[in-house]
Amino acid sequence: MENRQVLLARRPSGRLAADDFSLVTGSLPEPAEGEALCRTILLSIDPANRAWMQGRTYRDQLDAGEVMAGFTISEVVDGNDTGLSRGTLVAGDGGWQDYAALPARRLRAVEPIGPLTHEMSVLGITGLTAYFGLLSVGRPQPGETVLVSAAAGATGNVVGQLARIHGCRVVGICGSDRKGRLLTDELGFDAAVSYRSDRFAEELRQACPQGVDVYFDNVGGPVLERTLGLLRERGRVVFCGAVAHYDGDDRTGGISFNPGRMVVRRLRLEGFLVSDFLPEWPSARTALAGWVEGGSLQVLEDVVDGLDAAPTALVGLLAGDNVGKRIVRVAPDPHDPERVLGGR
Amino acid sequence: MENRQVLLARRPSGRLAADDFSLVTGSLPEPAEGEALCRTILLSIDPANRAWMQGRTYRDQLDAGEVMAGFTISEVVDGNDTGLSRGTLVAGDGGWQDYAALPARRLRAVEPIGPLTHEMSVLGITGLTAYFGLLSVGRPQPGETVLVSAAAGATGNVVGQLARIHGCRVVGICGSDRKGRLLTDELGFDAAVSYRSDRFAEELRQACPQGVDVYFDNVGGPVLERTLGLLRERGRVVFCGAVAHYDGDDRTGGISFNPGRMVVRRLRLEGFLVSDFLPEWPSARTALAGWVEGGSLQVLEDVVDGLDAAPTALVGLLAGDNVGKRIVRVAPDPHDPERVLGGR
Numbered sequence: 001m002e003n004r005q006v007l008l009a010r011r012p013s014g015r016l017a018a019d020d021f022s023l024v025t026g027s028l029p030e031p032a033e034g035e036a037l038c039r040t041i042l043l044s045i046d047p048a049n050r051a052w053m054q055g056r057t058y059r060d061q062l063d064a065g066e067v068m069a070g071f072t073i074s075e076v077v078d079g080n081d082t083g084l085s086r087g088t089l090v091a092g093d094g095g096w097q098d099y100a101a102l103p104a105r106r107l108r109a110v111e112p113i114g115p116l117t118h119e120m121s122v123l124g125i126t127g128l129t130a131y132f133g134l135l136s137v138g139r140p141q142p143g144e145t146v147l148v149s150a151a152a153g154a155t156g157n158v159v160g161q162l163a164r165i166h167g168c169r170v171v172g173i174c175g176s177d178r179k180g181r182l183l184t185d186e187l188g189f190d191a192a193v194s195y196r197s198d199r200f201a202e203e204l205r206q207a208c209p210q211g212v213d214v215y216f217d218n219v220g221g222p223v224l225e226r227t228l229g230l231l232r233e234r235g236r237v238v239f240c241g242a243v244a245h246y247d248g249d250d251r252t253g254g255i256s257f258n259p260g261r262m263v264v265r266r267l268r269l270e271g272f273l274v275s276d277f278l279p280e281w282p283s284a285r286t287a288l289a290g291w292v293e294g295g296s297l298q299v300l301e302d303v304v305d306g307l308d309a310a311p312t313a314l315v316g317l318l319a320g321d322n323v324g325k326r327i328v329r330v331a332p333d334p335h336d337p338e339r340v341l342g343g344r
Numbered sequence: 345m346e347n348r349q350v351l352l353a354r355r356p357s358g359r360l361a362a363d364d365f366s367l368v369t370g371s372l373p374e375p376a377e378g379e380a381l382c383r384t385i386l387l388s389i390d391p392a393n394r395a396w397m398q399g400r401t402y403r404d405q406l407d408a409g410e411v412m413a414g415f416t417i418s419e420v421v422d423g424n425d426t427g428l429s430r431g432t433l434v435a436g437d438g439g440w441q442d443y444a445a446l447p448a449r450r451l452r453a454v455e456p457i458g459p460l461t462h463e464m465s466v467l468g469i470t471g472l473t474a475y476f477g478l479l480s481v482g483r484p485q486p487g488e489t490v491l492v493s494a495a496a497g498a499t500g501n502v503v504g505q506l507a508r509i510h511g512c513r514v515v516g517i518c519g520s521d522r523k524g525r526l527l528t529d530e531l532g533f534d535a536a537v538s539y540r541s542d543r544f545a546e547e548l549r550q551a552c553p554q555g556v557d558v559y560f561d562n563v564g565g566p567v568l569e570r571t572l573g574l575l576r577e578r579g580r581v582v583f584c585g586a587v588a589h590y591d592g593d594d595r596t597g598g599i600s601f602n603p604g605r606m607v608v609r610r611l612r613l614e615g616f617l618v619s620d621f622l623p624e625w626p627s628a629r630t631a632l633a634g635w636v637e638g639g640s641l642q643v644l645e646d647v648v649d650g651l652d653a654a655p656t657a658l659v660g661l662l663a664g665d666n667v668g669k670r671i672v673r674v675a676p677d678p679h680d681p682e683r684v685l686g687g688r
Contacts, residue, residue, distance in 0.1 A: 051604065057604075057608045217603065221603075224603055239603055239607045239611075240607060241604075241607060242602075242604040242606075242607065245602075245603065245604050246604075254600035254601050254603075255600065255601065255602075255603060256598035256599065256600050257598050257599065257601065258586075258589075258599075259561065259564035259568055259586040259589065259598075260395065260401075260585075260586040260589050260590075262583035262586075262613065262614075262615035263583050263584060263586065263615040263616070263617065264401045264402055264615070266614075266615045266616050266617060266620060267583075267613075267615050268613070268614040268615075269606065269611075269612070269614070270606075270610075270611070270612040271605075271606035271607040271610045271612075272607070273607065273610060276610060
C-alpha cells in the first residue's frame, strides 16, 4: 500500500503558494512502540497552519522537507498493542498524509454524535474554540453587543450564532457582501460589515451604535486596532487568532493601543487556547449538539475532496475564499451509510 | 475668612510647569442646597491630575481658569442641613483650595484607623488601588514573579509589599538606584531595576529569570512594551495608570503589541478603577491596617506643607522626585494630639 504525503517543500517567502508544497509517495510507516497506524479520513485546514511555518507557537516550527502538519480524524488500521482497536476513530495530529504512525497517548477517541464532519467543525476544535472563547473568556450578557471578525469563517460563524442564542446583538466582520448576506439572512446576525469596504470604519460604527462589549478577534491587524476604539466600558477582547499576521514573513508585527484607555474604560484583553478547557469539552459538546439538533445553530462546512487539494485549500483559506469550516476529505468515512449502501 | 485657590491658569503645552498655575484669594464659597462647607486638611497629589488636563477621562476635562481638581480629606465646617455634623472628616473631590462647598452625597465619611495621612496613603485610594489591582485583577499565586513599575511611588510600593506578603518574587522598576536600594533594603523587594539605566532591558531580564507572571503597570510607554515580551504563559498585565503618557500634549499615543502572542501565551491585559470595588473597600482597609499594624507593610509617605507648594509638588511628582505617597498638608489635622497639646 502506498502512502501519499504532502511535504512543506520550502519555507514560504511572503504569501503562501501551492507550490511551496510537494506531493510524494512512499510506503506505509512502521508504528514504533506505543504508536498506532492510522488512516486519515478528514484533514482540518486552519489559519494556524500558516503560523506554524513562521516560528515556534504552541508547537515546534515546521521546517522545509517535513510532512505538513494538520489536525486529522483517522481510523486505526493497526492498534499495535496500544489498546486501540482496529476501526476506532481518533482525532490527532496526523498531518497531510494518507497514513500516519501516531503515539496512542496523543490520540483522542472520537464518538460521532452526527455526521463525522461535525466532529471537525461544530463539535470539534472549531466549535469548542468558539464556545469557550465566547462564553468562558468573553462572557457576554444578554443585550450586549458582540462583534466577531472572520465571521463567515469556521470559528467566527459559530461565535456569532452562540452570541445570538445568548441574547446578544451580533455584528460580523467579513470579507465580502456575499458573506455578509449569508450572516444576516441565514445565520441570524443583526448586521455584517465588509472590512474591504472603503467606508469600513463608518459602517462598523453604524453597525455598533452602542459600541462593542465583546470583540472576538480572529484576525489581529488593522481590524483589531479599529475595534479597540469602539469598546465600551468593561469591554472585552477575546484573542483567538491573528490571521492578518500569519501569511507573511514577519509574525512580530504589532498593533498599537492606548494604555490610558485600558484604565479609564476598564478593558480586558485576553488570549486563550481551546486546550486550556479540556476537562469541560464533553459538556460543551453536549450543549453544542443540542443547539444543532434544535435548529438554532446551523453547521457551516466547506468540504474539499482529496489530499492533493490540500495546498490550494489552505492558500485559498488564507485569502478568505472559504465559508465555514474547511475540511479536506482524504478518504471516505468508513461508517458512512451512504458509502456502505451506494458506494462512492 | 479668606479662601486661597490654585487655578489652572492655562492648559499646559508639553510638560507641566509650576507657572501653569496661579494662586488667587477670594471669599468663602456659599454652599448651595445639599452642599456642605468643608475645610481642606490634606490634598492628594496624583499622576492622574495631569491626565485630567489632557481630555475627558473618568471625569470632565479640566479647563484653564478652573480651580485645580484633586482628592482631599476635609473637615466639615458647616453642614448646611445635609446631615453632616461640624467637625466630621470627609474624603472627596475638594480641589486645590482652602475651602470648598461640596455635595454631601459625593462625600465619604473618614474614620481614621491611625494617622490621618494613612487615610490618603495606605488606607486610602492609593493603598486600595494597590490592593484590588494586585489581588483582584492580577491574582498572583505564591511563587510567581510580580513586576511593578513606578515601584517607589505611592501605589507601586504597596503593590510590591502586598506581593511579598502573598509569597511572590517581587521586582520593582523605578527611576534611580537610590530608590532601588530603598525597595530592596527597606521594603523587601527581591530586585529593583532603574528604567534610566543604559542596560535596562538586560537588567530587567536578569531580575526576572523565570519571566513575569503579573506586571502591574503604572507607566505605559516603552517600559510596558519591554515588559510584554517577558510575560510567561498565562501572564497578566494590570493597567493602573500610564504616567509616561500624561505629561505632554498627546494622550492618544499608543504602544505596540503582538496579538498572536496574546493567543499562544494566553495573556490577559486588564484595566481597572478602584471605584469598581467600592463595596469591598471596608474589608480591604481592615486587611491593610492589619498588615501595617503587624509591621509587614511599611507606610511610605512624602508630605509637603502648604497649599502654595502644590504646583511644584505635582510637577516634581511627574518628574519622579517623590518616594511613596505625595500629600500636601493644607491645614493641620484638627484631631492631631500633638497639635492640641503643643500647637503648631
